[in-house]
Amino acid sequence: MSAPVLELTNVNTYYGKIHALKGISLTVERGEVVTLIGSNGAGKTTTLRSISGLIQPRQGEIKLNGQSIRSVSPHKIVEQGIGHVPEGRGIFPALTVFENLEMGAFLLRDLAEFERRLARVFAIFPRLEERVGQRGGTLSGGEQQMLAIGRALMQQPAILLLDEPSMGLAPLLVEEIFHIIRRLNQTEGTTILLVEQNAQAALQVANRAYVLETGRITMDGSAQALLHDPKVIQAYLGF
């Protein structure tokens, strides 16, 4: 059996004295959608930032395709295949849609390959092609989220980390975003680690899930099982 795409073992991350991640372990296998759910301040964003190297864990191991990426600087981690769509989308507001997508392919020097990836992103998000010359900062929230995901796809990552892609979007758009996530996974085989507060929707697209509470993983299992777990229903699905 090949190594999981992503494997975290006992990861501990601090912000100064604040102990934000208290020994997180999780795995994502190739072709899976894994979701990480939890309430505000649970440490979901910190987990993703630890993976992509924006913050260095103080302890623990992080492996991408079996290779350690801990204490590697973030721009090198990207090179190894992490595509991180950050919380709040991280669109470059003064760059055009096209330039934002170019930034996604920053490490790519092959023009033909660039055009191929661009065509693929435009096929998934036709809206981006219509707005290609527009400044990122003037896009609507939904369009910005599409741009952020499209930009990460330009990296053609081994795994896509999505941090609350549905945040701040109208219900119809939320549905569209989740639809796209499902499609990316099912038709393109993209491996995804999805962080969400919208547990209901996340559990519906995911294969497996982890529940994070104040820096610790308290539950994990198949998404279907968690969707029907009374504790999850009470805490996160709000019935």
Place this chain on the structure above:
Amino acid sequence: MRLHRPNLLLEVLRPLGQLLVFILGASAAISAITVLTAFLIRGTRTDMDLLQITLILLPQVLIDGIVLGFMYATIALGYTMVYGVLEFINFAHGEFFMFGAFAGVEFLVWMQGQGWLPDGQGWLAYLLLAGAVGVGMLISGSISVSTERIAYRPLRGAPRLVPLISAIGVSFLLQDVMRFYQSTANGAFYRTFPTFGGFSERITLFALPLDDREITIAIQMTSIVIIVVGSVMLVGLNYLVNATRLGRAIRSVAQDRNTAYLMGVDVNRIIAVTFLIGGALGGAAGVLWSFRFTRADPYMGFFPGLKAFTAAVLGGIGSIVGAMLGGMVLGLLESFAAAYLTIFTRGAFGAEYKDIFAFAILILILIFRPSGLLGGKTTQKA
């Protein structure tokens, strides 16, 4: 899709056009105000025809102002670029400028010692001057990069005031290092720019008959050289920032450092490159400055630095086009103040009060429009 790729010609013509608009616009506005003032107060001056004198002086004052404007703009770019990526005001930039000036002068003095400086005009003179500018850029660029590495980078997570104090410390240090070096090596703390290449010759542009006199409008070779070199620098920088991969990386770091990392940008390297470019531009300006005012001294960076900073704030700190506009306005304003203040006030205020304008502008801008005339916050595309 190639439609969205930058058009090389356009990326060169656009900044040139902007420069031209800024020069013409600022010149016209300041000239109009000056002539109007002369017209209004001419009755109080019976000892001379104020309006006529104002007009006679005008062309030369404009040329001097534009030349000064190019130098301020070039220095201002250093402040604005560093601010763009770090939101930090590099107060040691004036000293990078000073080191560049000395490097250029030392290079030419050495050439003179070898007997290689030509007296007359010719391609060799231009080549040597270009060499001096190149040496100045190299030295200033290196000092700028080293300063960032040693004195700023370790403080990046600290409160804003800390790197600022560090910058002021670097400033004093560099001044004293240069003063010490010059006094031990040369016995004097300043250096004179060698005279060569016939750059002080004047070219008559045109002659105007005016009443009983004829006034000729002439421009010094020095001025032409500065205008040409300045334009090349400004256009080159615009091209680099707006139309290259490196420029895109710089802009991405300026807009969102963390996301830039996530795109695979080596952020520390980009910050170093920004210091390199800013420092090199400051060094080029330093050589031009000592070329124009014929000397370099360890404290020469203070006022031009402060005024270029004012120019950057005036245009909108972080904005490259803003720095060009602010530099032009400030250069012209200073030149006009130096020429007309004495005449208009019957000598009550001498030319030495010219600096009041620059700093009054700084205060007014900070109070009424802190984002500057062009209002950009980050190193944005023009």
